[in-house]
Amino acid sequence: MIKIHHAEYADPEIEDYRDQPLINALPLLNSPQDTAKALNRYPKVRDSEKTLPGYIRRHAMMRILDEFLYPTKAHMQLEQMISGMIRRGCLGRNIASSEYQRNLLDIDNIDFLAASRNAGSAALTTSIIGCSGTGKTTAVQAILDSYKHQAIYHPDYQHTQLVWLKIDCPHDGSAKSLCIHFFRSVDDAIGTDYEERYVKTRSSAESMLGDIARVCALHSIGILVIDEIQHLSAARSGGATKLLNFFVTLTNVIKVPVLFIGTPKALDLFSPTMRSARRASQFGSLNWNRFEHLAKNGKESEWDRFIKRLWKLQWFHTPTPLTNPMKSLFWELTQGVAHVAVSLFYLCQARAVVAGEESITFKLVNDVFNEELSIIHPMIKALQSGRKEEIVKYADLDLPANAIRIIGQADESVLSEPEVIDEAAQGMLSELTKMLILMGLGEDIAPLTARQAIDEKPEEDLFGLVAHIKSLEDKPDLPSKLSTKKVKKLEPIFVNNDLRLLRGDKPMSTYSHLKSEGMILDITPYL
Secondary structure, three states: OOOOEEOOOOOOOOHHHOOOHHHHOOOOOOOHHHHHHHHOEOOOOOHHHHHOOHHHHHHHHOHHHHHOEOOOHHHHHHHHHHHHHHHHHHHOOOOOOOHHHHHHHHHOOOOHHHHHHOOOOOOOEEEEEEOOOOOHHHHHHHHHHOOOOOEEEEHHHOEEEEOOEEEEOOOOOOHHHHHHHHHHHHHHHHOOOHHHHHOOOOOOHHHHHHHHHHHHHHOOOOOEEEEOHHHOOHHHHOOHHHHHHHHHHHHHHHOOOEEEEEOHHHHHOOOHHHHHHHHHOOOOOEEEOOOOOOOOOOOOOHHHHHHHHHHOOOOOOOOOOOOHHHHHHHHHHHOOOHHHHHHHHHHHHHHHHHOOOOOOOHHHHHHHHHHHOHHHHHHHHHHHHOOHHHHOOOOOOOOOHHHHHHHHOOOHHHHHOOOOOOHHHHHHHHHHHHHHHHOOOOOOOHHHHHHHHHHHOOOOOHHHHHHHHHHOOOOOOOOHHHOOOOOOOOOOOOOOOOHHHHOOOOOOHHHHHHHHOOOOOOOHHHO
């Protein structure tokens, strides 16, 4: 039996919210300072734990992975957006009004399947799109949890209100599974039996739309959050477009705000109706970006503040100081993706204490990244390149703003346009490449190194660029042939469709990889 909190009403902050039980039962509006305080999560590092053996200390360090949240300006904006959506959506559903019951009965007579075919723009439908690992879901969940009670019972009106409902789009991409998740989430929140009542063996997503709308209206759902929306597959479910349009219809007819969370891949799902809905949103759509590396207007960047706060979480006897080169290395290896940065920081500490070390070194960071985070190397390389044609290969990565706009217009041909280089820059690139080859750099690496140097120092002359490259020879990504010291083993530089990336150590694995990439012809149909 789930115990549901009974409503306690507060005086509204503005006159619009007066005599609105659904709104007056909510917590008072938060200031940005209150929001930052409520969302901030910082694990405790106890001095007594720093003396424990390494294999025990690494367990204490795991707090970094699930107890660390650094609120940014984006979090403040997101909290304001969700707060506004919940309250504006409740305005049209006043349970104290005599019209409420009549409107509830009218819902039974609406053909939502037909209405969703002509779904128009909805001011309370919006989205958060961003790279995997940037903390979209964590941020939204933290804000929803700041509402102390997900469900509120109003005794005077015999009404159970659901302040928010969050559901994850199933990995199988099925629209029917998403509908089932909806009923299951409602049952878990308030102890009902809607899944048993409405989900039958032969039920389809289309047949359940009316029941979903009825439950939304019956419990005055304040905001419906649908996470991992990119998993919804039109090919597998046959109803992705219908379902997305239905959620817009929910907002238009019942005034239920809907918030979609997804990676840039989700943009491929949005029909023209959904795109117009995002443009029409009163609250805007958030592009949940990675941390900015460079400071603006002389102020400290978000990345600097984030990494400084994270760096204090050390279980060493003597903490390793954070230097600018170390900040730059972490940025280069994580590209400002919060989840990757937190994971790399934890793994470095864990390896250090288990090995009996008490510091984080450049070699340690590179070794951990190369050995324990190798699975994400292709994605990080794509982000490092900054090239749209590389980034779009990985659906979970974020895109440059113009690339998102292009995909939204379903004009992907622009993404593969060759990069334009003026003649002067082309000449400089050619001369610098020749000089690097004469200095002993490999012919496959020299053009890449030359191009990177020109991008970093566009105003330098030829000799200035060579000096810049020489100054970087001790950095982890610089080819070691430039060093006059003992030659170290070169790290491979991969190119597009590099066969070396498809090699596997297990029997037949190389063959399987080549076949999956379409490089081996299956002649069975021709026999």
